[in-house]
Amino acid sequence: MAPVFFFIAAVGAIAGAIGVVALRHPLYSVLSLVFHLLSLAALFLLLRAEFVAAAQVVVYAGAVMVLYVFVVAYVGGAQEPMAPSGGLPVRILSLFVVGALLVELLIATLGSGLSAVGEEGAAYAPGFGSPAEIGQLLLTDFLLAFEVSSFLLLIAAVGAVMLARRRGGVDDGEVEGRISVAQLLSPEGLGSMAESVSGRSGVKDEPEGRS
Amino acid sequence: MTTVYAEVGFYEPVWIQILKALVIFAVGLQIVPIVLLAERKLLGRFQNRYGPNRVGPFGAMQPLADIGKLLWKEEFRPRTSIQFLFVLAPIISIITATATLAAVPFGNVVDIFGEPVGLYGVDLNIGILYVFAFGAIAFYGIVLGGWASGSKYSFLGAMRGAAQLISYEVAGGLAVVGVVMMAGTLSLTEIVEAQAADGLWFVIPQFVGFLVFLTAGFAETNRAPFDLPEADAELVGGYNTEYGGGGFATYFMAEYLNIVVISAITATLFLGGWLLPFGIDPPTWVDPLVVIAKIGALSFFFIWIRATLPRLRYDQLMSFGWKILLPLATINTLVTAILVVVW
Known part of the structure; x- marks a missing residue:
């Protein structure tokens, strides 16, 4: 099977x-x-x-x-639809890159991988590949790589926020229609028209609207 | 070569596995029309009207009539749609919903015809991750359906659905981490057994996680108050606007099957699975009935919420997901981690 x-x-x-x-x-x-x-x-x-x-x-x-x-x-x-872009030089370059990649992969496979391909295959130990075992390995043998990659992700996340802020994507000011936990727990207005227009509690805004 | 099988649970003969698959499939799909009928009847009661009461005794044949009507309809497809994906999308939805059903444990290992049989489809050592993996694929069912329809309403619904699914999947996943840390395993049956060993269902120590997971479950199944992808007032029908007949029936069934599955997973993770409260220890044949009863109770809760809460606005949905639900789930995870280590 x-x-x-x-x-x-x-x-x-x-x-x-x-x-x-x-x-x-x-x-x-x-x-x-x-x-x-x-x-x-x-x-x-x-x-x-x-x-x-x-x-x-x-x-x-x-x-x-x-x-x-x-x-x-x-x-x-x-x-x-995407059209093939670039002229002859780009195509020749891409062929070259693909060739280099192929050679590299062949070296890697022929050099190491084939030794594992036997009649039996690699031995399977119970627990192999389970979340417990992977967690153990990540926090012992590969702790440094694990932590470094988590830092990489953190940097990427911070960078994304910074880029969004520079472009004005993240608004610092009061966002219209923002909701808070308190508002969710105790809705002040009950869905009045004024509330939906102002995005806030309808009762408080009513005097301002009249003046 | 000695064959070593999965170490969670044990290996069963092929015929038992096929039998189990058939039984779970049949039972799971029987719950769907019951939930469907219950929803229509209960919504009627909530809105002070009768609900369906014409077809069969007390309107009990209504789901049959619904499905019959849908299957006899013309299979219509807009000229702007893409046939291959248009047909494929509902199939992805129903396959992922059904596949998730396999992970739901209805009971522990029992003896049937002298063979030990686990009352679940599969008991994987990745357990809950299996459910999330199929949830991730279910996304394509909605997006492709909306995109391939070639209609702007469908497309908007699909995009909303996609944004909503990925936003709430994060919070839902983090909410589960608390349970996983307390149980010390990802396997769903072992999570239930951990609750039996503690004598305490995880809904009590993980109450915040329970709320977050349930809320994310509402969003993942596109149910009110998070039914933005199919907000009928603004989007006609969302991603399934252009579907009629069999395609719509498939989407419809996938939605209700998802409710059943989310209810079952919630019951397993937080409400003790097949366990009964107060240390009552019934014979093992009661276990599946307990799970089904809990599924029924949670499905009723889903319907109750739909009848009670109005639909959120789209920006409210997003800010609720990212600014309230996600921080709550993160804090819950951190606090649980500290408490698990300290105790």
């Missing part, structure tokens, strides 16, 4: 990856990337890495690709 699943997932992953670059419509490219990521998750499942598979789906197919879909759907591009 496992070889069948492996070939379905592997063919799916490759087809998805080809679709990303071959399809002209941006949204279809994004969707085939999603398909590729889901196929990768299936491959992780075959390797008994359930946690990695779930994280792959939640983080990549879920959160990251959602942003891609958002951008493509909002910015549009539905009317004008």
Whole structure:
């Protein structure tokens, strides 16, 4: 059963990856990337890495690709499909880069990976790939990498906020229609017209409106 | 090579797994029309009218009539829509909703025909993450449905739905972290067993997490007061505006199945799953009935809220999610982490 699943997932992953670059419509490219990521998750499942598979789906197919879909759907591009851009020099350069990548991957695979491909496959220890084991490894052997990458994410988040602020995206002033916890707990107005216009409690604003 | 199977739970013969899948599928899908009928009847009562009472005794055949009507309708598709995705989108919705049902534990391991059988579809060591993974895929059902319809109402509904789902998924996920830390496991059956060992359902120590998770659950199922994606007053029907007949029925069923699943997951995480209060220990065949009763009670709560609260405005929805719910869930997680370490 496992070889069948492996070939379905592997063919799916490759087809998805080809679709990303071959399809002209941006949204279809994004969707085939999603398909590729889901196929990768299936491959992780075959390797008994359930946690990695779930994280792959939640983080990549879920959160990251959602942003891609958002951008493509909002910015549009539905009317004008992507055209191949750049002249001959760009194409030659891209061929060169692809060739370099292929050589690098071949070196990596032939150099190390093939030694693990035997009759039996790697030994499977109970508990392998479980969240408990991964957590233990992250907080012992790979603590430094774990902490450094969390700092990287923190920097990225702070940077995003700073960029949004500079462009005026994050408003410092009183936001119209902001709601607070207190307002949610005890609604002062009961949905009057004045309340909906001012965004605040209708009762207080009424005298100002009359004057 | 000795085959080592998953260490959570145990390995069952194939025929038991197939049987279990069929039974869970059948039981889960039987709850859906009951919830549907209950919603229409209860909404009627809440609004001081009778609700459906013509088809069958007490209107009990109404869901059958609803589905029959939908299935005999013409399959219409707008000229601007994209056929492949238009057909695929509701299927994604229903598949993800059904797949999540597999993770719901209806009871612990029992003996059936001399074979030990776990009363759940699968008991994974990633447990609750499985549910979130399918929730992440369910997003595409809504977005593709709205986008492929080629209609502006559908598109707006889909975009709202997408923004809402990712916003509330964060808070919902963080709310679960508190439970996971207290139980020390992600497996849903072991979370219930941890509640049995403590003699205390997690709704009491994790009350804030319970509220946040339930609120996020309302948002994830696109139910009132968070039914912005299908706000009928402004968007006609949101992402499913252009769907009729079978496609609409599929979306409709996925929504109600999601209510059932969210109720079941809430019952498992916070309300003790198949446990009864006050240390009552019934025979094991009662366990699934207890879970179904809790699902019913929580589904009733969903309907109650829908009949009570008006729809939020869109900016209120977003600021509520990011500025109130998310900080609350974060503080809950931090406090739980400290308390778990100190005790």
